[in-house]
Amino acid sequence: MKTKDKSESSWNLSPAPESTDHIQLKKRYEHFINGKFVKPVKGKYFATINPATEVKLAEVAEGTIEDVNKAVNAARSAYENVWSVMPALERAKYIYRIARMIQERAKEFAIIESLDGGKPIRESRDIDIPLAANHFFYHAGWADKLEYAFPNKNPQPLGVVGQIIPWNFPLLMASWKIAPALATGNTVILKPAETTPLTALKLAELIQDSGLPDGVVNIITGAGETGAAIVNHPEINKIAFTGSTQVGKIINKTVAGTQKKVTLELGGKAANIIFEDAAIDQAVEGIVNGIYFNQGHVCCAGSRLFVQESIFETVVKKLKHRLESLIVGDPLDKNTDVGAINSKEQLKTINDYIEIGKQEGALMYQSSCTLPSKGNWCKPTLFLNVSQSHTIAQEEIFGPVLAIQTFRTIEEVISKANNTPYGLSAGVWTDKGSKIFNLTHQLQAGVIWANTYNKFDPASPFGGYKESGLGREGGLHGLAAYLNLK
Amino acid sequence: MTTIINNNEIIIPDFRNTPLIDQVGTEERVSRFTKRSIKNEAKEAGLSMVLSMIDLTTLEGADTQGKVKQMCYKARHLHDSVPGLPTVAAVCVYPSLVSVAKKELIGTDIKVASVATAFPAGQTPLKVKIADTQFAIDQGADEVDMVISRGRFHSGDYNYVFDEIASIKNICNDVRLKVILETGELGALDKVRRASDIAMHAGADFIKTSTGKIKPAATLPVTLIMLEAIRDYHEKTGIMVGMKPAGGISNSKLALHYLIMVKEVLGDAWLTNRWFRFGASSLANDVLKQIVKLRTGRYQSNDYFSID
Amino acid sequence: MSKGVKYKNEKRLEILKTYKIYIGGKFPRTESGRYYNPLDSKGNILGNICLSSRKDFRNAVVAARSASVGWSARTAFNRSQILYRLGEILEGRRAQFIEELKIQGSTSAKAEKEVNNSIDRLIYYAGWCDKYQQIFSSVNPVSSSYYNFSVCEPMGVVAIIAPEENSLIGLVSVIAPVVAGGNTCVVLASESKPLCSVTFAEVINSSDVPGGVINILTGNAKELAGHFSSHMDVNAIIYSRTDKEELKNIQINASENMKRVFYWKSDWFSVKAQNPYKIRDLQEIKTTWHPIEQIGGAGSGY
Structure with missing residues (x-):
């Protein structure tokens, strides 16, 4: 969105905090x-x-x-x-x-x-x-x-x-x-x-x-x-x-x-797989729901993103754009998309992994949002140039940190997706039904989200391989x- | 679908391969916009922006000079008791009433938009559509709202649809061309996306959802798909295209959610009436009621807002 | 040859059977070269039985893992036919198994019953191959616009420590539900009564069961249980013996890669020893979500 119009306005949301007046908490x-x-x-x-x-x-x-x-x-x-x-x-x-x-x-x-x-x-x-x-x-x-x-x-x-x-x-x-x-x-x-x-x-x-x-x-x-x-x-x-x-x-x-x-x-280290024939804009939304939902404190988070090489640049561009519209801050504000990291200890764990990611040579990108001065916060983060051997692609971070890899063929992505001791969940994005069934069959995970991510229901069994x-x-x-x- | 820019020449993509859309995912994204809470200063600024983006519209067989004159007065004087209000962006009428509107709005920034190309069905030969459009332009229209040939589109005759839009664009010169997709007749979000891409590549300055004659008219999911098409087109070509949801937007809260969507999908650059419009007739009064409420703290009654 | 002894042509010299183990559709002796001599009830040596080593187990797991992809991809109908064929071939070799069971100490009547029941058990599980999915899968009515369904999928490679008594019916009863569900397995046969496990391997080999789907080792549970339960490429383990301490150690070792541990104990002769829940034990439940488009549905615009 580089083009700026002369009459451009800047319109920002005012704070909309939920009132805590009627909450009863004992000491x-x-x-x-x-x-x-x-x-x-x-x-x-x-x-x-x-x-x-x-x-x-x-x-x-x-x-x-x-x-x-x-x-x-x-x-x-x-x-x-x-x-x-x-x-x-x-x-x-x-x-x-x-x-x-x-x-x-x-x-x-x-x-x-x-x-x-x-x-x-x-x-x-x-x-x-x-x-x-x-x-x-x-x-x-x-x-x-x-x-x-x-x-x-x-x-x-x-x-x-x-x-x-x-x-x-x-x-x-x-x-x-x-x-x-x-x-x-x-x-x-x-x-x-x-x-x-x-x-x-x-x-x-x-x-x-x-x-x-x-x-x-x-x-x-x-x-x-x-x-x-x-x-x-x-x-x-x-x-x-x-x-x-x-x-x-x-x-x-x-x-x-x-x-x-x-x-x-x-725990989990779920693969979220985007094929070139996917509905890309919805897939991008699925990536966001997959890893930034609940600050990434989700055992089934789609923390390993696999993007087919032919659409890699498009997806990353759209993802970065979407990251910018995520509002990070006061958990009680009704407009907040990403809240506080649950504890100091967890924040340290996440920051340590981010450091490791950088040291191992992956390319980090973070949302440009500003964080509150007090409290535990982490910007929505993604890493490019990641391979299966990177620590951030192997270990559960339990934070808003996405590791992005590319792939060329179905065989390749299935073997990489299953190449983990975990097997809780996985995501698949493609408009082709037969491909979905191929993948949902071959992915070793207890929950497979096809063309969606991070959905839960009491009627739906949940648990891992x-x-x-x-x-x-x-x-x-x-x-x-x-x-x-x- | 790829558009390759080579020596400033945009290669026209194969419209059979436009991006695919998942409806459920689209609606979930939309629900995120509708859950944004717009309070206080943001609300007041947003409402004022909504007013300035309205294309005040009358498109009835029964339209008369008198009706159009009344509407034009309202366009200029939305609610005089509240100081500092903007005017609407434009009035939108049939070609035969363009000259009336034009005369009424002399000395204002309010544009006159004319529907054309055998609105609303568009079921006439191209030369009739060109003549219809030329008439509107000759009458002084600042903007033309054309309809696409939905029948041809459904037949897969994308080149025809494209050429038709390009032919109209060809006579528009400085007149801004809005292309109505009539999404209520397209039947699937994938087709909304395809029609959007055809219209933009054929030269649309704006893409617009609906004539207002078919239900559903504008909806948030349809508008989201069109905004994403605009974003992708801009990303590839550097060309900004405007968006106009029309029909079915009659309350302030919904209008503000549209603005949130524009902001998050396209950015602040589009938050001006040069790039975003609401095609609506009853929206203005609801927005005015909310503005007065914000300023006075009292909930308002319709009796205090003129109907024109 | 001493001069004083004269050769008498009274009886043909019997060909003694060399008991081997069964790995990847082949019959090697143990790589360790070790053997043991289990005795029959009269104290006679049953044979030089392979005392399998952890390396034999390792090789068997490799065979089972590589067979797993193909076996789980077979249609359920095809697996059903293969298990049925296994029953057919066992039927044809009833006499041999009855004989071996008797050598191992069974009575004629009991031996015959054990063989008959073993054949019937194979037929029973053959029939379940293409039915248990329908019993244990579900379509789940989630409260959102998604089609959500749960299906059974085989766990993969299953290590089995087969019953010590009931060396045939016990063996068949633990193998059949595992492979009926699309898993492959490595089985440690009865240590004291190993003869018919090796002969059963020959039945498997002459049926249409692909090599590596069922692998059978003979040897000592105390020596091998630790390796069975700690191997990181084994997905589940079934224990069918009585040593509680051994079971506990198996459970502890299995935790390291979250192997699923099952303790199967039964009167293997009884029909109660067979049910589809045994197939279900070795299945993971996989749940899949997919959006349901609602355009054109009642009252919905889009």
Whole structure:
């Protein structure tokens, strides 16, 4: 857009911050055990920080083995005396009620999610919170229909399940985990991530208000050690974990030799493949959604872009242009496209990778946006001249950093796309149907987005091949993870 | 599709191979524009810009000199009680009423646009279309809004469509030519893109969605595809082409979303009535209501805004 | 030859079978040159059985990996026919297997039942090849304009530690669902009763199962389980023995590349030992999204 007209105006959006007036946050949050908020046995608390302003939002309890014991007892008792003996339809009705109540309080959840995690309010409002409610709504209906999901089987709940979730989609992950567990008749101990505990605790308040029987859902806050206490607890029948591949492997080793069932949703390094016969402008949008959605804090992010050589320059030009229109800043501003990096530690990780990318000779390009002076921020970034051997093309960065490679033939791009220990997701862009089916068949990944990217739905199974995880969550296939199929 | 610039000569691409469009992806992109929040100064500046981009339009069989005179007065005096308002960009009328409008607007910057080429169906021989256009120009039209031959386009006769536009352009000289694609009759976004490319390569100064006689008229997805075509054409040739969505845009909020889209797809250079217009008749009053509301803090009633 | 002994032409000299392992459609001896001598119930040596090494396993994984692409790309109908053919050939060699089972200590009646059930089990899984997809796949009604479907895809290379008892029916029961689902495998046969696993390899070899799809090793689980479970190019592992400590170690090793670990224990003679969920165990679920254009749909402009 070099041509300038004399009468050119400059029209910029005014700030449009979402009001936080009606948000109710306590100064201090306790564990939610057996339907009540209870102080941690050891009396320790830690702060949760707004990553955009570095202001402390609240203190939350730090869970220890003693707290986990209490939660397990509550969950066991609730499982045996209430939840597993209740008619399935009644169970369904409780879950439906939670779904409705999330919808009613959606805005409050959205704002707290953005405050605590740094994600743009547009995303928490339009994606995270509605999807969280949808997960409860979808799974509620399964509660009394499970025998139809598994022909010739007699599905039974597992008992008490321990669930450990990450900081990238705090409430959505909590719902994604809790809803199927409850629908299948299990009781739950959930640990939200230490940097983003608030929406899970607000969900605890909501669950308390919903009248769900005490102990069916217990929420314990804390960091890695609290998680380890859950994983190691002998009375827990199943562990569901979403997080890094590194921790996933540790969990898998820990439960070896026990009766615990495990599902793991781990890391990814997804290939997003653009063919020359794709709808280019929509593909560019897909690239942006693929890597800059939620600041790139997405396990299925399309972090490796493969562009067919014949359209490489066009795509890069359009992508750079699109990068310029991404608004980076205040997560609470309704116009923000890319919010704050979730924590100082994560920002350091991302910046380290950017440094490595430059040192290894890849060509960096960043949006020209200006970043706020306070808080954790990273400009939308892309790297050109990348090859498979580059660190930034191999390791999960979990930030808004895209590694771009070119390819010539289908065979070449399939082999490169699969050339990773991960296998969570992939994207394919072409207008040719037979090519899509060829690729979707050959790409080793649990979720393939053809002519779209980063779409989620409670009815759609999610989970990875290879080191990206074990099992599926969501849809009919996700139910099996919470059932004993006798 | 490639356009190769060689010694300032633009090679005409094979229009059978214009870029492909995915509708669902397009609508998702559009939803990002409509979720932009436009507040305070941005809103006031945007609304004022919308007013200045309106082609105030009457295209009825029942149009009379009286009707056109009233509309021209409104064009000059949008709402006199609010100081500092711009005028609209142009009025848009049938060829037979161009001279009336021209006379009414003497001494203003407001342009007179005339539809032509057997508007709205365009189902006449080329020589009739040329005569129609020549008449409008002779009457003093500053701008001509022609229609493409949609039938020929659907038959795959892209060269015919191209040549027809080029023939009209040929007699336009300084008169700016807007080419109406009548997207409501094209049936697919891929075809909107193809028609846009044909029109621009054939010399259109503006591409325009609709006659206003067919539904759907202008929509955000259709306009997005046309803006992207303009961007790509500019990228390849350095030539700026204007955009005019017409019909179906009657409220301020929607109009502001169009402006957001123009800004994000084409940039600030296009945010002027030289490069962007709204073809609309009732939009102006809604924008005026919003401007008065912003200045007074009171929500407004239609009774306080003249209908012409 | 001593002068005092006179040759008597009483009985023809029997040709003893050399028991080999089966890798990539070929019958090598173990690269290690090692052997072991399992005994029958009377204490007689069954044979010089290959004591397979980790390098044999490595070679078998290479064979299984290279066969994987072609085998998974076969049509389900074709895999079905090949498994059926395997059953046909086994039927034709019933007597040999009954004999071997008896040598390994089975009664006649039990041996006959084991062979019959093994043939039937192959026929059972042959029939599932082109049906389990329809049972376990789904079209998912997402709440947006997308066509979304989930299908089963084979995991790839599966390492199997086959049951120690029931050396034929156990072997067939763990192999059939794995290959019916388009996977290839490397199997460690029963250590104490290895004869019919090697003979079964000959059945495989004379059927239409491509080389490398099923690879059979004989040897010691204690020695090989660690390699089976730690090989980074193996996608899943099935353990069908009873040593809980061995299973635990397998699970720990498998974590390193997130191998899927299955503990299959069953009364292999029972029909309950066969079901399509065993095929499903070795399938990944792949979900695909694609936009659905809505132009021309009810009430939509564009």
